[in-house]
Amino acid sequence: MDKSLNWREYIITRLVKASGYSAIVFVVLIFFFLLREGIPALAEAPLDSLFGTRWYPIEGHFGIWPLITGSIVVTVGAMIVAIPFGIGTAVFMAEIAPRWLREILKPLVELLGGLPSVVLGFLGILVLSPYLRTFLNLPTGLTALAGSLLLGGIAVPTIVSIAEDALDAVPYSYREGAWAMGATRWQTIWRVTLPAARSGVLTAIMLGIGRTIGETMAVMMVTGNAPVLAVALTSIFHPVRTMTATIAAEMGEVANGSTHYHVLFFIGLVLFLISLVVNVTASSVVFKSRKRAERVLS
Amino acid sequence: MKFTRMILLAFLLTLTACGVPAGGGGGSGQPGSQPQTTAYIQNKGSDTMVNLALAWAEKYQSEHPDVSLSVTGGGSGTGLAALVNGTVDIANASRQIKQEELDQAKANGIDPVEFVVARDAIAVIVNPENPVTQLTLRQISDIYSGKINNWKQIGGDDRPIVRLSRETNSGTHVYFLEKVIRLGDKTNKTLFSTDTLLLPSSEGIINEVRQNPNAIGYDGLGYVPPDLKMIAVARDDTGPFVLPSIQTVNDGSYPVARDLYMYTAGQPAGAVKDYIDWILSSEAQAIVAQLGFVPNVLTPTPSP
Numbered sequence: 001m002d003k004s005l006n007w008r009e010y011i012i013t014r015l016v017k018a019s020g021y022s023a024i025v026f027v028v029l030i031f032f033f034l035l036r037e038g039i040p041a042l043a044e045a046p047l048d049s050l051f052g053t054r055w056y057p058i059e060g061h062f063g064i065w066p067l068i069t070g071s072i073v074v075t076v077g078a079m080i081v082a083i084p085f086g087i088g089t090a091v092f093m094a095e096i097a098p099r100w101l102r103e104i105l106k107p108l109v110e111l112l113g114g115l116p117s118v119v120l121g122f123l124g125i126l127v128l129s130p131y132l133r134t135f136l137n138l139p140t141g142l143t144a145l146a147g148s149l150l151l152g153g154i155a156v157p158t159i160v161s162i163a164e165d166a167l168d169a170v171p172y173s174y175r176e177g178a179w180a181m182g183a184t185r186w187q188t189i190w191r192v193t194l195p196a197a198r199s200g201v202l203t204a205i206m207l208g209i210g211r212t213i214g215e216t217m218a219v220m221m222v223t224g225n226a227p228v229l230a231v232a233l234t235s236i237f238h239p240v241r242t243m244t245a246t247i248a249a250e251m252g253e254v255a256n257g258s259t260h261y262h263v264l265f266f267i268g269l270v271l272f273l274i275s276l277v278v279n280v281t282a283s284s285v286v287f288k289s290r291k292r293a294e295r296v297l298s
Numbered sequence: 299m300k301f302t303r304m305i306l307l308a309f310l311l312t313l314t315a316c317g318v319p320a321g322g323g324g325g326s327g328q329p330g331s332q333p334q335t336t337a338y339i340q341n342k343g344s345d346t347m348v349n350l351a352l353a354w355a356e357k358y359q360s361e362h363p364d365v366s367l368s369v370t371g372g373g374s375g376t377g378l379a380a381l382v383n384g385t386v387d388i389a390n391a392s393r394q395i396k397q398e399e400l401d402q403a404k405a406n407g408i409d410p411v412e413f414v415v416a417r418d419a420i421a422v423i424v425n426p427e428n429p430v431t432q433l434t435l436r437q438i439s440d441i442y443s444g445k446i447n448n449w450k451q452i453g454g455d456d457r458p459i460v461r462l463s464r465e466t467n468s469g470t471h472v473y474f475l476e477k478v479i480r481l482g483d484k485t486n487k488t489l490f491s492t493d494t495l496l497l498p499s500s501e502g503i504i505n506e507v508r509q510n511p512n513a514i515g516y517d518g519l520g521y522v523p524p525d526l527k528m529i530a531v532a533r534d535d536t537g538p539f540v541l542p543s544i545q546t547v548n549d550g551s552y553p554v555a556r557d558l559y560m561y562t563a564g565q566p567a568g569a570v571k572d573y574i575d576w577i578l579s580s581e582a583q584a585i586v587a588q589l590g591f592v593p594n595v596l597t598p599t600p601s602p
Contacts, residue, residue, distance in 0.1 A: 008301065056489055058375075058466050066492070125502065130509050139458040139512050142495055221502070224495035225465070239495050249498055253375030253467035255382055255402055 038265035055227035070240035077148025086159030094167035113157025121221035142224035155208035166200020206282035220245035337569035343377020343390030374469030392469030417592035419542035444491030462515035520590030
């Protein structure tokens with residue numbers, strides 16, 4: 001059109017490209033920072049202490065296994081709660097609910113997602129844990145189960161919004177085809193729509209897992225923070241200590257550069273790597289299913 | 299034309315955003331409306347002492363409006379780490395500075411000076427429904443190290459014991475470990491049992507003890523509300539079982555009492571010195587008693 005348009009175009013293209021690359025740059029920089037501060041832990045803390053089972057840093061016991069198992073137990077429990085509720089709600093909102101109900105439910109679910117986790121943690125201490133103690137006859141209500149229930153509640157809105165969008169994106173013709181073949185509503189949903197939206201639903205679940213593993217405040221208030229090695233099936237009814245709560249509780253007191261400081265960064269590195277693995281698995285599954293779909297359609 | 303208008307708008311917005319604080323600061327310079335602050339004192343550390351430090355800061359600032367005090371908690375460990383790093387003027391600690399922290403401070407060119415500003419008793423609390431009323435130090439040590447796991451072993455109901463504690467950055471935690479679990483023996487390496495719940499605040503402990511009949515916890519005397527039951531503690535089986543109070547701490551009969559400290563970087567001077575001198579005066583010590591701690595009855599001298 002005119003010279004100023006070309007010049008504007010040029011600038012905007014460069015800016016957008018820079019923003020895109022900057023995301024990668026930030027992640028890489030964070031990774032290198034964690035590496036720089038965390039790797040010295042392997043040198044400073046004796047390896048049998050670092051991979052031992054006792055976490056008591058002020059006396060030199062740096063066993064991180066109780067923390068890793070604690071995070072895993074709470075996350076698995078949260079997913080057991082969140083996945084059925086999340087996918088179920090998404091299916092209900094996308095497939096079954098009438099339009100007016102959907103218009104009400106969607107903002108309500110978004111509202112639940114906007115609730116600060118500290119508030120939920122507070123409710124957990126005051127309401128959920130006494131209830132768990134009396135209802136399940138446990139010594140104390142401050143357990144991994146309380147943490148899982150709260151985290152499930154926090155992860156559900158994330159899973160619902162993304163899964164619901166994915167289900168929405170499935171072309172209507174898929175459902176029409178299934179109904180034409182005589183499928184019931186449930187058969188259509190379970191065997192046609194959900195598998196077609198599989199990549200979006202899996203992404204939703206992976207994001208839910210990522211959110212859960214990184215959650216700090218709610219678990220710090222409600223899981224009891226006891227560094228117990230959580231490997232048995234009944235561990236969910238015992239207190240646990242997550243990696244995130246450990247970093248949050250102890251980072252303030254460490255002297256810059258001490259062994260404890262490096263071990264905390266090492267834990268951060270482990271958290272980062274777990275999130276990385278979860279995300280890479282998710283995208284590889286999505287990528288694989290997309291390839292298959294392309295093959296089928298072509 | 300639209301594009302240039304957008305750029306102009308963005309530019310004006312940034313200008314206003316930069317201009318407001320500068321304009322606000324310059325505009326309120328009327329003489330006599332607010333005294334100029336001549337000194338800032340940063341005070342950080344023990345959560346046990348944070349209410350006390352806040353009360354002192356408020357009283358002092360009301361009498362000396364030219365001094366501005368900022369008080370934060372975070373635990374004794376946090377305060378001492380800040381002192382070692384040189385980011386704070388006064389560190390509050392409910393335990394003595396450790397040798398490693400002293401070494402690190404000296405390596406950074408900082409020489410911590412210790413002041414005993416008050417005393418505190420650690421009360422062992424249980425749920426009001428719990429029939430147990432007295433324990434020896436050895437029994438409390440065995441409970442917290444995991445040797446005793448059921449209340450019936452010490453004369454209570456048949457219930458599992460749920461142990462509550464503060465986090466490891468708390469001076470209260472370290473003090474309890476050294477004086478109660480290890481019974482004051484420096485060579486003892488007993489630790490808290492792994493299933494001790496490490497709660498991030500005193501409020502968490504109070505709350506759990508209040509509604510869980512299996513729980514046992516410990517906390518500073520100033521934080522125990524009247525509806526919770528305190529255990530009378532004896533040094534050994536023969537000794538008298540004493541409940542914590544101002545008298546029993548000051549006459550030495552309550553075995554789990556400790557000093558509360560303030561550390562400065564080097565000998566204090568100027569505003570910091572005035573503040574510390576005021577804290578050690580009878581006016582400030584009266585506030586100590588009001589908050590449930592124990593006033594420091596001796597005339598303290600700073601120890602190197």
